[in-house]
Amino acid sequence: MLDIAAELNEWIAEGRDFAVATVVAVGGSAPRPPGAAMAVDADGTALGSVSGGCVEGAVYELCQSSLESGETVVERFGYSDEDAFAVGLTCGGEIDILVMPVRAADPVRQVLVSALTAAVSQEAAALARLVEGPAELLGGALLVRPDGSYDGTVGGHPDLDTTLAAESRAVLDAGRTATVEIGADGSRCGQPVTALVEASVPPPxxxxxxxxxxxxxxxxxxxxxxxxxxxxxxxxxxxxxxxxxxxxxxxxxxxxxxxxxxxxxxxxxxxxxxxxxxxxxxxxxxxxxxxxxxxxxxxxxxxxxxxxxxxxxxxxxxxxxxxxxxxxxxxxxxxxxxxxxxxxxxxxxxxxxGGTGVPLLGAHTPIHHEGSGRLGRIGDVA
Missing domain, CATH: 3.40.50.720 (NAD(P)-binding Rossmann-like Domain)
Incomplete structure (x- = not known):
């Protein structure tokens, strides 16, 4: 969601409620990378893109539903003869989408505000949100700084927060957007969890x-x-x-x-x-x-x-x-x-x-080199 930080900052300044959909992982020939986002406000205004047009209509409806219910959800869109016409993902890829409501009364809002401000200011920070794990933990967020300090929580589990902050700091050091997996022992919540970590870093x-x-x-x-x-x-x-x-x-x-x-x-x-x-x-x-x-x-x-x-x-x-x-x-x-x-x-x-520099015409190399074929479980998507 940090790729539309400037626009979302304006929405927050205006007091708008909205839901934001973020690409978590991609497989095959998906058009947008992990971290790409689309947001829909309470009036139905949309900005950003998660698929270059392929599944925007379906994701738009998911955002509206999430904003109304207040629930955070993860949805997978994949190609098949049956669903290609339904959602338009005809490029042959798969994408996982995290949809999160951001309302004035939600505790997570301030964490997201800080993350968006850091992105607009080109300051180093990482935004971590769970995309797999116990349902009650979805919807939280951590803002992690280069020194390892953080704000926010994912479900009120201090041990999980500490572990996720350390993992997010490593992603931030690499200056990449990635998912990280934490085993049941590290999560302290009885089962493994997976988080999307978006890095906001100064331009290269x-x-x-x-x-x-x-x-x-x-x-x-x-x-x-x-x-x-x-x-x-x-x-x-x-x-x-x-x-x-x-x-x-x-x-x-x-x-x-x-x-x-x-x-x-x-x-x-x-x-x-x-x-x-x-x-x-x-x-x-x-x-x-x-x-x-x-x-x-x-x-x-x-x-x-x-x-x-x-x-x-x-x-x-x-x-x-x-x-x-x-x-x-x-x-x-x-x-x-x-x-x-x-x-x-x-x-x-x-x-x-990791491209070859050769023409795509007649080549048998992937069009999108990053994140291809990594959706068995949501893995590293940087």
Whole structure:
């Protein structure tokens, strides 16, 4: 539900009651990922989407029913010849949907308000809600912070709350949305439970080194993909706010020195566009040893071979070099800065999501790589 946090915050500020449906798990070719949400208020106004249109009508009715009854429910929608026409899930997948009422008198409302506020403010927090377990425990929620502290409860079981908070903190550290399973001993409620944990984290970083014309297009597509984008170059005449107005940050500094001093994490992507050895070699020597998601470097194949030779001379190992995406991007035949930016962005998405980069036409690979076939029991859906 955190994907529609801004809109839900407005509804709460207006005092609206509503029910929110959240995708818990997906299997097969489901169109929306876990965490995708749709909400319906007491007047019948709807926002968001859980299926790209396939089952919206059925979920809309579930939200209305949940809001009226005050009950939290989990419903599965799957493909078959019989139900395909009933709910429209003709893509061949399955989705589990958690539907929760959020009314002014509900104790859980304040926990959800805090979670939505954190998401809008891009603060780190995790929202945990049970999706399997004793019926009396459904409808509660925990808001878990990076330090492990939390607000709220799932059914008034302190031991379960403590265990779930610890599990949720691990999910938050990974910056992902996932389900976690807690055995009967850990749940302290006599049977296993499963919880959906939605992580609200600051946007991932994209560091673009080299204030060249291609960088401007890459900044724009990086912002479109949800990255916080920094452009860095040692040349003050090129690294200016006027040339990169859409960047979150423009830094005039030697690239390797900036990389040494700034914070990166496992979601950070580095795009080296300088293709100049005096910048590239010290920068890549450091970058390839950092726990980042992606390191790509621009240049011809000849430049790539020369760069690798120089990096080996600096002590970079073959294992470290294997992390380098160079020449950067996918083979799209790109020429313009915008086309090159699409090529680079495509490779970043493929790396992040486990895609192959080959055309789907004629391929036998999954269309959606994450969460496929994981609905026997609701498992990790990140």
């Amino acid at each position: 970083r994209m560091l673009v080194f080299g204030a060249i014309d291609f960088a401007g297009a890459l900044v724009r597509i990086g912002r479109f993909l949800g990255y916080r984008v920094t452009v860095c170059d040692a040349r003050p005449v090129f690294a200016t706010r006027a040339r990169f107005p859409e960047a979150d940050e423009v830094v005039v500094q030697w690239p390797h020195e900036y990389l040494e001093s700034t914070e990166v994490d496992a979601r950070t992507v580095l795009c080296v566009l300088t293709h100049d050895a005096k910048f590239d070699v010290p920068l890549l020597k450091l970058a390839l040893r950092l726990p980042v998601a992606y390191v790509g470097a621009m240049g011809s194949r000849r430049t790539h071979l020369d760069r690798n030779r120089r990096l080996r001379e600096e002590g970079v190992t073959d294992l470290e070099l294997a992390r380098l995406r160079s020449p950067i991007g996918l083979d799209l035949g790109a020429r313009t800065p915008e086309e090159v930016a699409v090529s680079i962005a495509g490779e970043i998405v493929a790396t992040r999501r």
